[in-house]
Amino acid sequence: MEWFIGFWILVGIFVGWCWYSKEKSSSSDMKMEQKSGVLPKGSFGWPLIGETLDFIAAGYTSQPVSFMEKRRSL
Numbered sequence: 001m002e003w004f005i006g007f008w009i010l011v012g013i014f015v016g017w018c019w020y021s022k023e024k025s026s027s028s029d030m031k032m033e034q035k036s037g038v039l040p041k042g043s044f045g046w047p048l049i050g051e052t053l054d055f056i057a058a059g060y061t062s063q064p065v066s067f068m069e070k071r072r073s074l
Contacts (some may be wrong), residue, residue, distance in 0.1 A: 054067060055067055
């Protein structure tokens with residue numbers, strides 16, 4: 001009976017190792033895409049601050065929808 005438990009522990013370790021190596025290789029593939037110059041659309045502003053300030057400022061203008069329209073056109 002002890003060998004049965006040991007077998008399932010080894011199976012679990014093997015499956016976990018396969019999953020970890022797959023995730024590691026897929027994340028390294030993503031890093032290669034980022035290094036190749038492929039960037040998503042957007043601005044290079046500060047995260048949360050840059051776009052948030054533009055959004056709040058657009059709310060005080062006569063056409064607050066222009067902020068969303070400009071983002072959809074990108």
